[in-house]
Amino acid sequence: MITYPILKNEATIGVTAPSSGVPSELHDILTQACTRMESRGYKVICGKTPWTQEKAKSAHFRTRAEEFNCMMQDEEIDLIIPPWGGELLIEILEFINYDSIKQKWVLGYSDISPLLLAITLKTGMATAHGTNLVDLRGEKSDPATAMWENVLKTKSGESILQFSSCHYQNEWQHNNPTPHIFHLTQPTEWKTLSNRSEKAEGRLLGGCIDLISHLAGTPFGDIKTFSEQYIPNEPILWYFENCEQTATDLRRSLVQLRLAGWFENCSGILFGRSAANHPVDDYTVLDVYNDLAEELDVPIIYDIDCGHQPPQITLINGAYAEVNVDNGRGSILQRFQ
Known part of the structure; x- marks a missing residue:
C-alpha cells in the first residue's frame, strides 16, 4: 500500500538542489523565499547546493545525491523543497539511498519530477508535484498554489479537494513580480x-x-x-x-x-x-x-x-x-x- 508523509505545524524545511542551483545574481530571490518561509513559522535548513550553479547543474552528481540523501535521513527535517528544477537531475537517481528514505514530503516540479516519481515507484511513499520554493517568496500565494500546505497536512485515510484556478499566467515576468509572484491574466x-x-x-x-x-x-x-x-x-x-x-x-x-x-x-x-x-x-x-x-x-x-x-x-x-x-x-x- 502507499504510505503518506504528514506535514506538521512549525515544520523544518530542507532546501537542496538535486538539479539546478541558483546563480549568484539571483541569490536574493532564494534568500527571500527562505525568509518568507521562516516568517510563516517554518524553520529552514539550506544546504550548499542551492547557492551554486555551473555547467547546467548545482554541483557534481555525487555531491547533489549526497546532500539529498543526508536531508532525507535527517530526523530534524520534515519536508524537502528544492529551489526550482533544472536540466540534469537524472544523473543522481542511481545514487539515491531509496532503502533508507524516511517518511517526509518532497515537493517540486519540472526537473524534480523524475526524482519524485522514482521515489514513489521504488518505495511506495507518496511524493508531491507542485510549487517550487522560489515561487513561494511572495507576500501571499494565489488560492491554487496556497493549497500545497493543506494537501501535505492531509492525514493517511483522509481526502483533500482542490479546484481549478480562475486565471493562469501566460508568460513569466521575472523582473516584475506581483505580491503572489505570478501574473495571472x-x-x-x-x-x-x-x-x-x-x-x-x-x-x-x-x-x-x-x-x-x-x-x-x-x-x-x-x-x-x-x-x-x-x-x-x-x-x-x-x-x-x-x-x-x-x-x-x-x-x-x-x-x-x-x-x-x-x-x-x-x-x-x-x-x-x-x-x-x-x-x-x-x-x-x-x-x-x-x-x-x-x-x-x-x-x-x-x-x-x-x-x-x-x-x-x-x-x-x-x-x-x-x-x-x-x-x-x-x-x-x-x-x-
Whole structure:
C-alpha cells in the first residue's frame, strides 16, 4: 500500500538542489523565499547546493545525491523543497539511498519530477508535484498554489479537494513580480477531448514528460513492479506537463511510454497547460491527444493547472484521485488511501 508523509505545524524545511542551483545574481530571490518561509513559522535548513550553479547543474552528481540523501535521513527535517528544477537531475537517481528514505514530503516540479516519481515507484511513499520554493517568496500565494500546505497536512485515510484556478499566467515576468509572484491574466479552462463533461479516477502518477519519459526501461521507471507491489489491480491516472516538446516530440514520448507498458491499466490521462506543444507540419497537440485516445480508449483531459504556466494544484504521486471537469471548471479529490 502507499504510505503518506504528514506535514506538521512549525515544520523544518530542507532546501537542496538535486538539479539546478541558483546563480549568484539571483541569490536574493532564494534568500527571500527562505525568509518568507521562516516568517510563516517554518524553520529552514539550506544546504550548499542551492547557492551554486555551473555547467547546467548545482554541483557534481555525487555531491547533489549526497546532500539529498543526508536531508532525507535527517530526523530534524520534515519536508524537502528544492529551489526550482533544472536540466540534469537524472544523473543522481542511481545514487539515491531509496532503502533508507524516511517518511517526509518532497515537493517540486519540472526537473524534480523524475526524482519524485522514482521515489514513489521504488518505495511506495507518496511524493508531491507542485510549487517550487522560489515561487513561494511572495507576500501571499494565489488560492491554487496556497493549497500545497493543506494537501501535505492531509492525514493517511483522509481526502483533500482542490479546484481549478480562475486565471493562469501566460508568460513569466521575472523582473516584475506581483505580491503572489505570478501574473495571472488569462482565464483558466480545463478541457476534455470529448468536449463534454468528463470524469476519471485512479492512482495518480506523472510529472514533466520531457524528463520522466527517460525513466522508461530503467530501474527507476518500473511501473509493472510498482503496480503489483503497491497498488495491485488498481487503475493508474496519469498526469503530464510538457515543458519544451513540440507536438511530434510529445507524440514520440507518449508512444515510447505506451510501448514500455506504462499505460497498461490506464484509466485516463491529464495534460497540463503548455507554452510548448508547437505544431509540426500541421500536426498539432490535439492530433497527439486524439491519436492517444484512439490507442488507449480513455478520457483525455487537458490544460489543467499543472506545469510551467502557473498556478498549479498539488498532485500526489500514489494518491487515489477522482477528477471531474464540467464547462471548463475542474476539481480533483485526492484520497490518501
